[in-house]
Amino acid sequence: MGDEEKVLIVEGKSDKIKVREVLNEPLDIVCTNGTIGQTELEDLADRLFDKDVYILVDADDSGEKLRKQLKRELPEARHIYIDRTYREVEASPSHHLASVLLRAGLNVNPVFLKKKDLRW
Template sequence: MTDSEWKVIVVEGKTDKRKVLAVVDEPVEVICTNGTIGIGKIDEWTDRLPGRELFILTDADESGEKLRKKLRREFPEAKHLYIDRSYREVAAAPDRHVAQVLLRANIAVKREFL
């Protein structure tokens, strides 16, 4: 397994994924749920995520919290990352804020966001 396969960040949408990839400075896999997650997807993840460091970064709104609860039940070992509620969405949060959230989880971020 390569270094890029160790850390996985789960986000809701493509704009969230772009935001995370814009600030992160280490190889990570970013997975989009597109706001929902079905049994088939959970089964797929259960097969491919063991032994990997899993992070959940959802929006600070009702749908994001609902998704977070479901993922917490399915993946209790996952680390949960939170953006400030005032931004509501990961994609709407400033790059510097997202970088600080990731940095607190020991995920390397690009120098310009420190």
């Protein structure tokens, strides 16, 4: 991947903290703080133009709205989805979050992958 930086877009600060706990690689995590205005969105897209972008938002109406906005402005971004049962990134169990991040190609702390009762 050359010199590309990886950037993960999340909705809120608590999501950022939760993701940081399970990740095992340096990654720039950007918070949108919920929905985002068109100007902010364009500025964000310009800033992230040459980066490897991942999008992880809540599995609820506001998260889906944000995902659609980001899809338009950042068509190359990789989308990461949590199970709808958890609804919010911060409410997802660490082992679930670790597995979806791992499937997206991100390095996670292996301690979170050793949960005995993994439910898929």
